[in-house]
Amino acid sequence: MAVANRTKPALAVTYEGDERDLLDQLVPLVDFVEITPDAIARSQRGRAELRPELLSEYDSVVPARKLIAHGVGLSIGSFDQWNQDYLQLLDGLFERFQLEWHSEHLGYTTVAGENIGTMLPLPRTEEALDLVCERVRTIQERYRVPFLLEHIIQLLPSGPDEFTPAAFLNVITSRTGCGLVLDAYNLECDAHNQGLDIAAFLRELDPSPVVELHMAGGVRHQGFQLDIHSRQIAGTTIDLARQIIARTPNLRAVTFEFLKEAIPSIGHEAICTQLASIRQALLQ
Numbered sequence: 001m002a003v004a005n006r007t008k009p010a011l012a013v014t015y016e017g018d019e020r021d022l023l024d025q026l027v028p029l030v031d032f033v034e035i036t037p038d039a040i041a042r043s044q045r046g047r048a049e050l051r052p053e054l055l056s057e058y059d060s061v062v063p064a065r066k067l068i069a070h071g072v073g074l075s076i077g078s079f080d081q082w083n084q085d086y087l088q089l090l091d092g093l094f095e096r097f098q099l100e101w102h103s104e105h106l107g108y109t110t111v112a113g114e115n116i117g118t119m120l121p122l123p124r125t126e127e128a129l130d131l132v133c134e135r136v137r138t139i140q141e142r143y144r145v146p147f148l149l150e151h152i153i154q155l156l157p158s159g160p161d162e163f164t165p166a167a168f169l170n171v172i173t174s175r176t177g178c179g180l181v182l183d184a185y186n187l188e189c190d191a192h193n194q195g196l197d198i199a200a201f202l203r204e205l206d207p208s209p210v211v212e213l214h215m216a217g218g219v220r221h222q223g224f225q226l227d228i229h230s231r232q233i234a235g236t237t238i239d240l241a242r243q244i245i246a247r248t249p250n251l252r253a254v255t256f257e258f259l260k261e262a263i264p265s266i267g268h269e270a271i272c273t274q275l276a277s278i279r280q281a282l283l284q
Contacts, residue, residue, distance in 0.1 A: 008283050008284075009213070009245065009251045009252055009253050009254050009283060010030075010031035010032055010066075010252060010253045010254070010283075011029070011030045011031050011032070011253070011254055011255075011256075011275065011278060011279050011283055012030055012031065012032035012033065012034050012068065012212070012253040012254065012255035012256070013026050013029075013030045013032075013033060013034065013255065013256050013257075013271075013275060014033075014034040014036065014070070014255065014256070014257045014258065015033050015034065015035070016036055016039040016040060016259075016260040017039070017040050017051070017054035017057055017260075018054070018260070019260070019263060020057060021268070022263065022268050022271070023057060023060075023061070025268060025271075025272050026271070026272070026275070027061050027064065027065055029272060029275045029276060029279075030065065030275060031065065031066065031253070032065065032066050032067070032068050032100070032253050032255070033058065033061055033065050033066075033067055033068075034067075034068050034069070034070050034255055034257075035058060035067060035068070035069045035070070035093065035097075036069070036070055036071065036072060037050065037069060037071050037073075037086065037089040037090055037092075037093055038071060038072050038073040038086065038089065039072075039260065040054040040055070041089050047085060047088070048085045048086075048088065048089055049089075049092070050089055050092045050093065050096075055096055058096075058097065059096075062097065062098075066100050067097050067098070067099050067100065068099055068100050068101055068102065068103070068212075068253070069090065069093055069099050069101075069102040069103070070102070070103045070104075070150075070181070070255075071086055071089075071090065071102070071103070071104045071105075072104075072105060072109075072119070073085075073086040073109060074086045074087070074104045074105075075107075075108045075109045075110045076104055076105075076106065076107075076108070076132055076135050076136075076149075077106065077107050077108035077121075077122040077128065077131070077132055078108040078109075078110050078111065079108075079111075079131070080112060080113070081113075082135060083109075083110065087142070090102065090143065094143055099145055100145065100146075100252075101145055101146035101147070101148060101179070101211060101212075101252075102143065102145065102146075102147060102148070103147065103148035103149065103150055103179075103181050103212065104139075104147075104148075104149060104150070105119055105149070105150050105152050106121065106122060106132070106149045106150060106151055106152060106169075106172075107119040107120055107121050107122065107152045108120055108122065118155065119152055120152075120155060120156070121151070121152050121153075121154055121155075122168075123159050123161060124158075124161035124162060124163040124164070124165070124167075124168040125161065125162045125163075126162060129163075129168070129171055129172065129175070132172060133172060133175045133176050136149070136172065136176040136178050137176055140176070140177075140178065146178075146179050146211065147178050147179070148178060148179040148180055148181045148211050148212060149169075149172065149178055149179075149180060149181065150180070150181035150182075150183055150186075150214065151165065151169060151180075151181075151182070151183065151186060152186065152227070153186050153189040153190055153193065153227045154190050154193065154194045154196075155193075157194070158194070164201075164204060165190075165196065165201060166200075166201045166202075166204035166205040167204060169205060169206075170204070170205065170206045173206060173209040174206070178209070179209045179210070179211040179212075179250075180209045180210045180211065180212075181210075181211070181212045181213070181214055182210050182212075182213050182214070182244055182248070183213075183214040183215075183216070183227075184213065184214065184215050184237050184240045184241045184244060185214070185215060185216045185217065185218060185227065185229075185233070185237050186214070186227055187201065187240065188225065188234075188236065188237060188240065189218070189225040189226070189227050192220075192225040193224055193225055198240065202243065202244065202247060207247045207248045207249065207250075208248075208249065208250055209250070210244075210248040210250065210251055211250060211251065211252050211253070212251070212252065212253045212254075212255060213241060213244055213245065213248070213251060213253070213254045213255065214255050214257055215233050215237055215238075215241055215254060215255065215256055215257065215278065216229035216231075216233065216237075216256070216257040216258065217229070217230070217231030217232045217233045217234055217237070217258075218230060218231055219231060228259065228262075229257045229258045229259050229262065230258065230259055230261075230262035230265065230266070231262075231266070232266065232270060232274050233256070233274060233278070238278075238281055238282070241254065241282055242281070242282060245282060254278060254282060254283065256271075256274060256275055256278055258271065
């Protein structure tokens with residue numbers, strides 16, 4: 001059943017640095033700016049460090065705009081260990097800024113210490129739940145602000161799972177108290193590629209932990225819908241986002257995501273127009 005939001009969620013945008021002209025255009029349009037720690041880092045003396053010139057760019061938007069963080073490199077689901085370098089980047093970010101919350105992808109990017117070149121979802125099993133819930137609690141103890149997990153697309157056919165996609169998320173949030181990032185476009189990718197029943201997923205999912213909604217546009221390659229954030233948002237994604245917003249009483253932000261590499265093809269004007277259209281269509 002749909003539930004009414006007590007307050008309208010805020011509008012957020014991802015920004016990965018080195019586009020100061022774009023940042024100046026984005027700030028008046030949004031309430032939150034989302035930082036990707038991995039994207040603003042460089043290798044220095046054999047370890048990853050945050051680029052100080054990009055930290056200064058984010059300094060310029062506070063306190064007028066709030067900051068949140070969304071990582072891609074923690075590899076919270078790796079069976080042996082997660083990425084300690086990412087935690088060091090996050091340490092630096094928390095030392096510099098007051099983040100409203102931070103989030104990561106519910107997946108893994110390394111196997112036995114080797115980067116696999118993509119991100120894969122966890123098997124939906126009790127063993128995986130034990131592993132990820134323990135790591136979520138460690139994160140929550142380390143950084144005393146809300147921590148959210150985002151579901152990722154199912155690139156490969158699923159194995160013999162013990163939980164449905166929604167039930168798996170429900171157990172994680174109930175055991176740990178962490179929040180969720182829902183990605184409307186990711187759900188559409190799974191519906192196209194793997195036959196996910198989005199309506200059934202939303203009916204089964206506990207909506208109360210959902211804090212952030214991601215929106216993006218992507219591409220189709222050889223019939224496969226890819227979650228590469230390189231296009232403007234499709235009308236179907238806007239419609240799905242409207243349904244999600246109506247169901248999530250604790251939603252705080254709707255975030256438009258795009259890759260830094262996609263900025264030349266999308267264009268500054270189109271990015272700003274997209275933000276204005278999101279606010280008008282979903283947040284008025």
